[in-house]
Amino acid sequence: MAELMKRKTIARDISWLSFNSRVLQEAADPSVPLRERIRFLGIFSNNMDEFFRVRVATLKRMSEYSGRKTRINMHLEVSPDKILGDIQSMVMEQNEEFDTIWSDIRKEMEKEKxxxxxxxxxxxxxxxxxxxxxxxxxxxxxxxxxxxxxxxxxxxxxxxxxxxxxxxxxxxxxxxxxxxxxxxxxxxxxxxxxxxxxxxxxxxxxxxxxxxxxxxxxxxxxxxxxxxxxxxxxxxxxxxxxxxxxxxxxxxxxxxxxxxxxxxxxxxxxxxxxxxxxxxxxxxxxxxxxxxxxxxxxxxxxxxxxxxxxPDVFHKKGQRKKPFTHPLLIKTPRVTDVVLDQDVMLHFPYHSFNPVIDMLREAAIDPNVTTIKITCYRLASNSKIINTLVNAVRNGKHVTVMLELRARFDEEANLEWKERLEDEGVKVLIGIPNIKIHAKICLIKKRINNFTIHYGFVSTGNLNEKTAKVYGDHCLLTSDRHIMADVNRIFNYLEKWKEGTDSLRACKALIPCPTSLRRELIKMITREIRLAKEKKPATMTLKMNSLSDEELIDKLYEAARAGVEIKLIIRGIFCMFSENSKFIIPVKAISIIDEYLEHARVFIFGNNGKEKVYISSADWMVRNLDHRVEATCPVLDPTIRHELIKILDIQLADNVKARWLDNELLNKYKKDNPDVKVRSQIEIYNYLYHKALHGEETKPSEIPQIPPITHATGSY
The missing domain is CATH 3.30.1840.10 (Polyphosphate kinase middle domain)
Structure with missing residues (x-):
């Protein structure tokens, strides 16, 4: 670990293994229902398989060509052979821990016969x-x-x-x-x-x-x-x-x-x-x-x-709460009518994914709708999204699907989807050389009184009704003309990418990758640094899956040294050293591993009391910022903005399933304020459900506790 501290950042692959240790912690937790502990062992194993198939394989290739100066090699700052050796040691330790946990679970299983x-x-x-x-x-x-x-x-x-x-x-x-x-x-x-x-x-x-x-x-x-x-x-x-x-x-x-x-x-x-x-x-x-x-x-x-x-043979059953309908959509026969009137933010998996499908179904049969354009990265095996798009074509709509054929491990499925869609008459875009399309966006064009209006959505997660039940994501349904104009610009780029990136650079509300997000993030961090130096409130709350981009990490170091209050919620890879005596305000960095997979990206900048709040499909990684088409969307509606800030505040208060992301990669549970237990995923469900029932808010401490809930079955 002493050698680790000599570096400016933690090696990405070592950080990932630390994340998988957090998954293993859930398997070891006796408060987790027994079947879910077994599932977490399965998730850990599946994660490890993919890690070796992708990352270890890449490091081995790099080792074979270690004489060449590649960008990846320089990014690692140490030799691939050294990291491979560290990986081997950590994996062997984790395997021993895995065996111990499995042995303990077997004993508990026998107690339940x-x-x-x-x-x-x-x-x-x-x-x-x-x-x-x-x-x-x-x-x-x-x-x-x-x-x-x-x-x-x-x-x-x-x-x-x-x-x-x-x-x-x-x-x-x-x-x-x-x-x-x-x-x-x-x-x-x-x-x-x-x-x-x-x-x-x-x-x-x-x-x-x-x-x-x-x-x-x-x-x-x-x-x-x-x-x-x-x-x-x-x-x-x-x-x-x-x-x-x-x-x-x-x-x-x-x-x-x-x-x-x-x-x-x-x-x-x-x-x-x-x-x-x-x-x-x-x-x-x-x-x-x-x-x-x-x-x-x-x-x-x-x-x-x-x-x-x-097999589900255990006496103690999980009690996952069912998704519920967003309160703005409960009493309306048409989702579209509400979206044309005001923004709606769906928070999965608490809110039902059905309104997304319903909005597309309505568009498929609406005689005034002329065009539907949508990006698809990972789809459910029996995708209702695809069914709605096929139905739209049969009803005479012009449907364009950007289908990312290079979505890792979904390539074969996406090739099959391409064939089916084209057979039905859908225009299928298949990507851009050397750039993956990772943005989650939809554009619907509707003619009313000889005037075209645009509506659709921008999301942090995939258009997959199956994973929407276990992945924590946010989806903004909107007809905001500035946002939808930019969504239209992104699709123009996807359809005419050979003409250059002018369409992306013309975006005014959305911040797209690979042209703009890195620059804009640096500007917003710099603004907070300036505010801190002027002795004004300066804050950032950032939630994402992975934080590994060295340029942005350096900027966060600069901000912390200047006195910016930085709060980080990072599920997976975290390459930043969060502890440093030169930080005026200690960086608060946590990771939450629980019932649902925390997949959302949310960026909140204090902006001297006028918070700028964004949802995004992009993590702070080189691949997302420089080699993918991503969409970062401002949250303009004050009610939704407040709701997102509240959700992140609840997560930052978690002292049951949150772990500190420290320099030593110890994954210690966050146990502050022990008199009030805050398990954020339960608290968020209750917060949103209470709002749906009563239109009122509650503080986390006022929310009644509910029974443990069943853990996700998918890969973390």
Whole structure:
């Protein structure tokens, strides 16, 4: 840690691992319902998989080309090899902590009479059950591979679990053989509930253990009598290289990249530490893995991400509160009528996502609507948004969809959406070279009395009705002519990007990336610095997913040294050193990990008592500020502005699920004001719900406590 302190910023990847430790803390928290603790272990595991697929893979590439001075290399300030070594040490520590937490959870499960059993601990009825299950469901879905007889080692899929099997005879009369079985969890799921002796007991077995039990049947042909099997998985480089071949289209490049991703270079090999040593050496040789190639010995169970879907067999149930309708939209038959009259801010997941879909549905059938334009980054698998757009085309509207084909891990799904939309007559835009489209915006054009009016929305989150139930985001439904004029300018740029960025630079209300946001943020921070030096109130409250841009961090350091009061709510990556004796007012930096994934970006600048409040799709990262189209939107309605400030104040008061973001990455829980417990996600729900019922506000301390709520099942 002493070496860490020599740097101006915390290394991004080390900070990310610290964030994942906060996820692990939720799994360790005994106050969290047991099933949700298991899910947090699954979220932690899924996060780690993606970290290795993307970040570790990138660092390994950088290490291979460490002689070259790349911008990324300079940004890291230390060698990729050094960071890879630090990652290895931190991951091993976290894996040990993970195993301890899982062991404790297993004990708690048994107290609730929930047993995760192996193939060696089955009664006679259960043995017969899994034999039947294997014959009826599993056998036809597995293809054992005798890997020693295959000249070219079979391709091992990322995210799959494999059983490495050793076949032998006790008397030594036959040479040992190695085999490989892919566990078909994609098809059959991972968990099978077994018959139990009593009604109040639940016995669950993993699919790989059903296969283990039936190894003798699988390999009966060979005449062996002893079988050993150990689980392992391979994590591969998931980066898609987009080459500069002008003879191929972006779609062809992405399709090629997806094929290459499936065969990406292994960056991690996770295996049962009890694995037969000869089998391990054999697998390493055939996979061309060296000891340094992130070999991760572990326990018997791998691919813990599946545990996000652990069967709901526990007595203590979560009580997630259902989203409710925004009060301005309760008594109206048409969302559009309200939006044309005044701004409406939806706060997900507290407010229902349905008004967004309803507004698009209304536009699809409104004879006066001529045009709908919308950006889509990550969509739900059965997207109601897409259905409304298809319906709009069938009703004669001109529909344009900016579909970002390079949304990581959604590339394949977005290619399929593109084909469907184009088949229906939708105009699909597929992006700009070297720039991702990450803005969440919608423009609807309507003709009334020969006059065109614009309305739509600007959001911090994806247009995904599924994640809107678990992601904390803000969506402004508006017909403000200044905002919508800028939304129109952004779409003009997306459609005519070859003509340059003049459309983006012409924005007057919205602050777009990559042309303007960095400059405007520096100006607003500089204004607060000037106010502080003039002994006037100077404040900033900033909420985002990640803060890693070094230029803006330097500016925050300058502001803190000048006496600006800085409050930060950062869910994930946080590369700033928040503690420094030269800061006149200590920086308050927290992270909240709880029921919902805090996904919103909100920027509040004091501006000498006339607060400037913005919602944004952009984090303060180089990729967002300089290499993406993003939209940062001012909140002009005073009621909504006050509401957003109130929500962030509640989060800053959290002393249940907030952690301090300190220089040492200790993730200590924020325990100030112990006499009044403030769990911000519950308090925000009650604050907004109370306003919906009564049109009044309450202080957090006046809000009655409600029971614990079920945790999100998605990736953090």
């Amino acid at each position: 929930v047993f995760l059993v192996s193939e060696d601990h089955l009664d006679q009825t259960q043995q017969q059950f899994i034999q039947n299950y294997f014959e009826e469901e599993v056998r036809s879905n597995i293809i054992p591979l005798m890997i020693e007889s295959i000249p070219q080692f079979p391709y091992l899929r990322d995210k799959s679990i494999y059983l490495g099997v050793v076949l032998s005879r006790q008397d030594g009369s036959m040479k040992r053989k190695y085999a490989l079985i892919e566990v078909p969890s994609r098809v059959l799921g991972r968990f099978v509930q077994l018959p139990s002796a009593t009604m109040d007991e639940h016995h669950i077995i993993l699919l790989e253990d059903i296969i283990r039990y039936n190894l003798r049947s699988i390999f009966a042909y060979f005449g062996y009598d002893t079988y050993g099997s150990w689980a392992f998985k391979v994590t591969r480089d998931a980066e898609i290289d987009i080459d500069n071949d002008i003879s191929t289209t972006l779609i062809q490049k992405i399709e090629k990249g997806l094929k290459n991703r499936r065969r990406g270079k292994p960056v991690r090999f996770v295996y049962d530490k009890e694995m037969d040593s000869h089998l391990l050496e054999y697998l390493m040789k055939r996979l061309n893995l060296a000891r340094k190639d992130n070999l991760m010995p572990g326990g018997r169970i791998h691919n813990f991400r599946h545990f996000m879907d652990f």
